[in-house]
Amino acid sequence: MPELPEVEVLRRELEPFLRGKRIVRVEIRDPRFGFPKEAAEGKTIIGVRRLGKYLLFGLAEGGCLALHLGMTGKLLLAKENTPQKHERMDILLSSGEHLLFCDTRRLGKIAFLREEKELSEKLGLDPLSPAYTLENVRALLEGGRRLKDFLLDQRGICGIGNIYASEILFRARLHPERPLSSLSEAEKARLFVAVREVLEEAIEERGTTIRDFRRTLGEEGNFQHLLAVYGKSHCPSCGTPIVRKVIASRSTYFCPRCQPLEGEGNPLVQE
Numbered sequence: 001m002p003e004l005p006e007v008e009v010l011r012r013e014l015e016p017f018l019r020g021k022r023i024v025r026v027e028i029r030d031p032r033f034g035f036p037k038e039a040a041e042g043k044t045i046i047g048v049r050r051l052g053k054y055l056l057f058g059l060a061e062g063g064c065l066a067l068h069l070g071m072t073g074k075l076l077l078a079k080e081n082t083p084q085k086h087e088r089m090d091i092l093l094s095s096g097e098h099l100l101f102c103d104t105r106r107l108g109k110i111a112f113l114r115e116e117k118e119l120s121e122k123l124g125l126d127p128l129s130p131a132y133t134l135e136n137v138r139a140l141l142e143g144g145r146r147l148k149d150f151l152l153d154q155r156g157i158c159g160i161g162n163i164y165a166s167e168i169l170f171r172a173r174l175h176p177e178r179p180l181s182s183l184s185e186a187e188k189a190r191l192f193v194a195v196r197e198v199l200e201e202a203i204e205e206r207g208t209t210i211r212d213f214r215r216t217l218g219e220e221g222n223f224q225h226l227l228a229v230y231g232k233s234h235c236p237s238c239g240t241p242i243v244r245k246v247i248a249s250r251s252t253y254f255c256p257r258c259q260p261l262e263g264e265g266n267p268l269v270q271e
């Protein structure tokens with residue numbers, strides 16, 4: 001399931017193909033993905049932006065199309081419209097190409113937004129945005145919630161999903177069940193850095209794949225080779241067996257030695 005790095009790689013691949021192209025026609029194949037087609041038809045795409053896990057196709061005439069890939073959403077750029085499996089939407093571009101959205105499990109979302117803030121107001125800090133500063137992140141790290149829940153909540157920091165949450169917490173050497181209020185200043189700073197580092201490294205690695213024209217976009221990459229703890233059996237740093245535990249209803253992987261629950265600043269070890 002795509003998280004911020006996968007969506008960002010997709011955005012970078014898509015933008016040169018879409019910028020300046022006009023949307024000639026929109027065919028909705030599944031009413032679940034319906035939106036007012038006339039809001040997009042005849043309009044010109046001025047750019048593709050990303051916010052958290054959403055792609056935003058900006059339109060020169062105002063507004064944007066927002067797309068969330070859900071669990072299984074895929075975009076395919078095709079020279080001809082040959083019907084695809086689980087095709088939900090077909091956008092015919094002025095270049096004659098078709099941008100197809102396919103989604104097996106139908107958990108994706110498409111909407112027309114008059115203003116980007118309709119979405120941005122519901123989401124937290126994007127880790128690649130200028131607003132992602134230590135000061136702003138520190139202000140979010142309050143209260144008794146656990147780190148894992150905090151990272152998955154798109155209203156705090158947006159774009160992180162289950163896989164990168166484990167990777168980020170390992171990088172920061174923080175136990176996923178640590179309450180936010182137990183974090184020392186040094187630990188908050190480690191978390192702040194780890195979020196950006198892990199996501200940026202993943203983007204870089206995924207950006208090195210070979211491209212051909214007619215294909216599913218954003219599929220390749222070395223994602224699985226980057227993982228340090230997610231789905232792994234032993235810690236790459238100390239060799240301790242990795243613990244898999246369901247936290248926030250999702251599989252969470254961590255090293256019990258490198259990420260102790262009783263860390264510095266944790267009230268459990270403060271007399």
Ligand SMILES: [Zn+2]
Nearest residue numbers: 235238255258
């Ligand atoms: Zn370890």
